[in-house]
Amino acid sequence: MSTITTRDGTEIYYKDWGSKDAQPIVFHHGWPLSADDWDNQMLFFLEQGYRVIAHDRRGHGRSTQTATGNEMDTYAADVAELAAALDLTNAVHIGHSTGGGEVAHYVARAEPGRVAKAVLIGAVPPVMVKSETNPGGLPIEVFDGFRAALVANRAQFYIDVPTGPFYGFNxxxxxxxxxxxxxxxxxxxxxxxxxxxxxxKAFSETDFTEDLKAIDVPVLILHGDDDQIVPIADSALLAAKLVKHGTLKIYEGLPHGMCTTHPDIINPDLLAFIKG
Known part of the structure; x- marks a missing residue:
C-alpha cells in the first residue's frame, strides 16, 4: 500500500493515479468513510487526463486507527505533509462533508503555489453546531445522539445512516x-x-469562518437543497458569502451523498470549474 508516515508516526494511506506531470486533483472524503468514496470521480478525472489523489484521513480506512490527533488542525497538517511528500503544486482540492472542512482548513494555510482551486461539496463550513453566534445550526443534542449511537452499536448505526438520510433513500x-x-x-x-x-466533534464544532475568509483561490460550493445531513441554510448559503472568489451552485432535490447518487450531474460541473 502507498502510505506516508507523519511527524507523530501516523501512517496515512493514499491512492495516486495518473501522470505525475498532470494537474493534480486531491479528494477529501466525509465521515466516517475513506478514499474509496471517490472511486467514481477518480476514474472520471483520470480519463480526463488529470492526476488524481485521495487519502484515508487518520483513523479512517487503511490509515492508522489513531487515538489522538483526531481534529481539524491535525487533519490539515496531515494533508500538508502529504502534499509535500508528493510535491503537489497547482492542485485542485475537492472535499465532501467533513472533507470540505478539511479542505477549507488546509487551503487557508497551504504553502504558496500548492493550491489552484478548491471545491466544497455538501460541506460542513462555516460551523454546524448551534450557538449564540450560529443560531441556525443544529443543536448539540443531534451530535450527542451520533456519539451515543456509535458507542451503542456502531455497526447498526453505519447501516442506518446510508439507508436513510445520507443518500436520501428515505x-x-x-x-x-x-x-x-x-x-x-x-x-x-x-x-x-x-x-x-x-x-x-471535529466536523460539528470546528468554526471555519476565518478559514473561508482567508482563502484566496477560486472556490466552488456545491450543495443539494435536500441535504438532510448538512442543512444548506446554515452551510453553503453562509459559506458562499464568506469566500472572496466563490461560486455557489444548488441542486434541487439532491441529497448529501450526491456524488454517489448523481455523478452524471456532479462530475461535469466539477470538470467545467477546474477547466474554467
Missing part, C-alpha cells in the same frame, strides 16, 4: 442502491471507533 420514490449502502458500511467499519467518535 424519501418517497428514491432509487435505493443496496450496493451504495453496503459500500458505506464497509468503508465505515474499516476505520477506528475512537477516531470516528472524536471526528464528530
Amino acid at each position: 424519501r418517497a420514490g428514491a432509487s435505493v442502491s443496496q450496493g451504495a449502502i453496503d459500500n458505506w458500511w464497509r468503508q465505515g467499519m474499516m476505520g477506528g471507533a475512537k477516531a470516528h467518535y472524536d471526528c464528530i
Whole structure:
C-alpha cells in the first residue's frame, strides 16, 4: 500500500493515479468513510487526463486507527505533509462533508503555489453546531445522539445512516442502491471507533469562518437543497458569502451523498470549474 508516515508516526494511506506531470486533483472524503468514496470521480478525472489523489484521513480506512490527533488542525497538517511528500503544486482540492472542512482548513494555510482551486461539496463550513453566534445550526443534542449511537452499536448505526438520510433513500420514490449502502458500511467499519467518535466533534464544532475568509483561490460550493445531513441554510448559503472568489451552485432535490447518487450531474460541473 502507498502510505506516508507523519511527524507523530501516523501512517496515512493514499491512492495516486495518473501522470505525475498532470494537474493534480486531491479528494477529501466525509465521515466516517475513506478514499474509496471517490472511486467514481477518480476514474472520471483520470480519463480526463488529470492526476488524481485521495487519502484515508487518520483513523479512517487503511490509515492508522489513531487515538489522538483526531481534529481539524491535525487533519490539515496531515494533508500538508502529504502534499509535500508528493510535491503537489497547482492542485485542485475537492472535499465532501467533513472533507470540505478539511479542505477549507488546509487551503487557508497551504504553502504558496500548492493550491489552484478548491471545491466544497455538501460541506460542513462555516460551523454546524448551534450557538449564540450560529443560531441556525443544529443543536448539540443531534451530535450527542451520533456519539451515543456509535458507542451503542456502531455497526447498526453505519447501516442506518446510508439507508436513510445520507443518500436520501428515505424519501418517497428514491432509487435505493443496496450496493451504495453496503459500500458505506464497509468503508465505515474499516476505520477506528475512537477516531470516528472524536471526528464528530471535529466536523460539528470546528468554526471555519476565518478559514473561508482567508482563502484566496477560486472556490466552488456545491450543495443539494435536500441535504438532510448538512442543512444548506446554515452551510453553503453562509459559506458562499464568506469566500472572496466563490461560486455557489444548488441542486434541487439532491441529497448529501450526491456524488454517489448523481455523478452524471456532479462530475461535469466539477470538470467545467477546474477547466474554467
